[in-house]
Amino acid sequence: MLPAPATTVSPVLPRIAATAYLTPLREGGSLPALMEADDLGTYVVKFTGAGQGPKALVAEIVVGELARALEIPVPELALVDVDAEIGRREPDEEVQELVSRSAGLNLAVDFLPGSVGYDTTFAVDPLTASRVVWLDAFVANVDRSRRNTNLLIWHKALWAIDHGACLRFHHAWGDVAAFAASTYNYADHVLVGVGDPRSVHDDLRARVDAALLAEVLALVPDPWLQPDPTRPDPRAPHDAPTAREVYREYLLARLDAAERWLP
Ligand SMILES: Nc1ncnc2c1ncn2[C@@H]1O[C@H](COP(=O)(O)OP(=O)(O)OP(=O)(O)O)[C@@H](O)[C@H]1O
Ligand SMILES: [Mg+2]
Structure with a gap:
């Protein structure tokens, strides 16, 4: 259903x-x-x-x-x-x-049974496509290329999967401002030309706030937010509550820098 x-x-x-x-x-x-x-x-x-x-x-x-x-x-x-x-x-x-x-x-x-991988021959709703491109630019998702779209067609609609490569800042806790203002490589995105992130920016920008980010971060189990002992990083947040605050800080800073990553 x-x-x-x-x-x-x-x-x-x-x-x-x-x-x-x-x-x-x-x-x-x-x-x-x-x-x-x-x-x-x-x-x-x-x-x-x-x-x-x-x-x-x-x-x-x-x-x-x-x-x-x-x-x-x-x-x-x-x-x-x-x-x-x-x-x-x-x-x-x-x-x-x-x-x-x-x-x-x-x-x-x-599991979405009977779904098929999206390719550009499928007609998709431009509003959904615009939201996907906007979100991918916001979270710096590099995994939505023509070769590996990580999009499925199911019940004639577009479904997004595989977000494991987003939020790259958590692999090396560098400068917040540098991540926030980094540009996005739209040329690599399979939905460019189908969706227009600027057309949904005001709406989505208004919905993503500190409260929503706190709600989604609260869903992550604490042990997954602990520093990784196999990859020591002195800048990594030292416990789960701190990690949730730091993720929020990076993402709110990126929202504020939207003019840098919008096309
Ligand atoms: N919920 C789902 N319903 C149906 N098929 C799925 C679903 N999730 C994943 N798949 C299928 O399994 C494949 C692998 O899943 P996914 O892309 O999430 O894994 P991954 O290991 O992160 O992939 P990648 O190599 O892109 O990093 C997808 O390309 C898709 O074909
Ligand atoms: Mg994948």
């Missing part, structure tokens, strides 16, 4: 447990998996133990839920408990290792 567009962020993400590993999704660089859960749903599970670690999942939640608040269709997200045992029967060693490294909480993305 198509969920109605949400106007407010739900206070918590649903919590489910994985019951079966169905198949790896090899087209995804992070080796996500199709899994079944105890709510009888089928999900694309993105693992904490994959390449970019939990930070990719932080970006998935923050940007995915911002998208939803801006009425961009995105699949429902949930936090999924994965038992290390569940990967043991997989024949592929890479899968076994990834699942056992990721035992515990991971991110589940509701």
Whole structure:
């Protein structure tokens, strides 16, 4: 069923447990998996133990839920408990290792059955396209190219997935002002020419405020916001509450610098 567009962020993400590993999704660089859960749903599970670690999942939640608040269709997200045992029967060693490294909480993305990857031959709603381009420029998403669109067509509408590469500042906590004012490479975006970010700027700019950012950041599990001991960075926020404030600071500064990143 198509969920109605949400106007407010739900206070918590649903919590489910994985019951079966169905198949790896090899087209995804992070080796996500199709899994079944105890709510009888089928999900694309993105693992904490994959390449970019939990930070990719932080970006998935923050940007995915911002998208939803801006009425961009995105699949429902949930936090999924994965038992290390569940990967043991997989024949592929890479899968076994990834699942056992990721035992515990991971991110589940509701699977959209029968969806197909977007390419420019599909006609899409220009308002949705404009919102997607605006959001991608705001969060510095480099993962919406013609080659790898990370957009699906489902029930004839455009759905946005895969926000793990957004918010690049959290991989090296540099100067807030430099991130805020960095330009966006529109030439690489698959929806340029279909959507016009300037046409939605006033509306979306008014909706993204400190309160909305706090709501989406509250959905991220605390452990994913702790400093990564395998990648020591003296500038990284030292605990989850501080991290939430710092994410907010970067994103509010970027909103204020919109004239630098709008086309
Ligand atoms: N919710 C979904 N419903 C249906 N198919 C999906 C869904 N999420 C992902 N997929 C499929 O799985 C592929 C991999 O997912 P995704 O892009 O999220 O993974 P990734 O490892 O982050 O990918 P990338 O290589 O782009 O970084 C997608 O390109 C898409 O074909
Ligand atoms: Mg992808």
